Amino acid sequence: xxxxxxxxxxxxxxxxxxxxxxxxxxxxxxxxxxxxxxxxxxxxxxxxxxxxxxxxxxxxxxxxxxxxxxxxxxxxxxxxxxxxxxxxxxxxxxxxxxxxxxxxxxxxxxxxxxxxxxxxxxxxxxxxxxxxxxxxxxxxxxxxxxxxxxxxxxxxxxxxxxxxxxxxxxxxxxxxxxxxxxxxxxxxxxxxxxxxxxxxxxxxxxxxxxxxxxxxxxxxxxxxxxxxxxxxxxxxxxxxxxxxxxxxxxxx
Ligand SMILES: Cc1cc2nc3c(=O)[nH]c(=O)nc-3n(C[C@H](O)[C@H](O)[C@H](O)COP(=O)(O)O)c2cc1C
Ligand code: SF4
Ligand code: SF4
Numbered sequence: 001x002x003x004x005x006x007x008x009x010x011x012x013x014x015x016x017x018x019x020x021x022x023x024x025x026x027x028x029x030x031x032x033x034x035x036x037x038x039x040x041x042x043x044x045x046x047x048x049x050x051x052x053x054x055x056x057x058x059x060x061x062x063x064x065x066x067x068x069x070x071x072x073x074x075x076x077x078x079x080x081x082x083x084x085x086x087x088x089x090x091x092x093x094x095x096x097x098x099x100x101x102x103x104x105x106x107x108x109x110x111x112x113x114x115x116x117x118x119x120x121x122x123x124x125x126x127x128x129x130x131x132x133x134x135x136x137x138x139x140x141x142x143x144x145x146x147x148x149x150x151x152x153x154x155x156x157x158x159x160x161x162x163x164x165x166x167x168x169x170x171x172x173x174x175x176x177x178x179x180x181x182x183x184x185x186x187x188x189x190x191x192x193x194x195x196x197x198x199x200x201x202x203x204x205x206x207x208x209x210x211x212x213x214x215x216x217x218x219x220x221x222x223x224x225x226x227x228x229x230x231x232x233x234x235x236x237x238x239x240x241x242x243x244x245x246x247x248x249x250x251x252x
Contacts, residue, residue, distance in 0.1 A: 078109020
């Protein structure tokens, strides 16, 4: 089994590790132009961003040739995923694949403009993350199939979300508007955790214009030196089972 994953704060990496198999980082596959994946089972694990998948995952899906008998797609999310299943199905079909099994695991919502991280952590136990992961692992082990129904109403919802939510959110709040405070020691970790290679650290921290709005830099800065005007608080999050070096290994 092979799992292609995208992660900023470790939720998806943790889920991918729990499902098992060979883990392949989507940012690295993109960078190395590796677009042929074959195995008896192949999966994608990625976060929900603005009720869709991250832009880079969508681009990866449009390029990759997956040869498998069983293709699964697992989202992690915090608050809600609306038509994200239908969106994934649509993206997969456009690239000539059908999703055999899809599911979503509710975890900490790392979206700083809306959620306060301490509050998210306080509410985490009630989400029963382990129970959700075990159920998904069982389904995949049994090669369970799910059906995604796309109706004209679903199509309209996808279009509405993309226009009203995803595009405005993902065009706003990009790294070029982040504030670097005087706690920055120019350690370069933000550049190493960035899946998009969008950061250069020399005399100061420079952000380029191809930000994925993943917040890996904001959440993983060891000095808590990176901020957004719209953040709910300065508390940051990384999945408790995932270390900084794991995020660096995944994304650099
Ligand atoms: C830009 C952005 C948009 C997000 N949009 C949603 C959303 O629409 N619905 C939701 O439930 N969670 C949303 N999230 C939260 C993530 O999906 C969630 O925290 C995920 O588990 C993070 O995975 P990671 O730790 O592997 O990066 C968003 C996060 C970011 C950074
Ligand atoms: S990770 Fe934080 S401290 Fe290190 S260079 Fe980036 S902003 Fe500065
Ligand atoms: S600059 Fe920050 S938010 Fe943008 S893609 Fe890189 S790590 Fe993610």
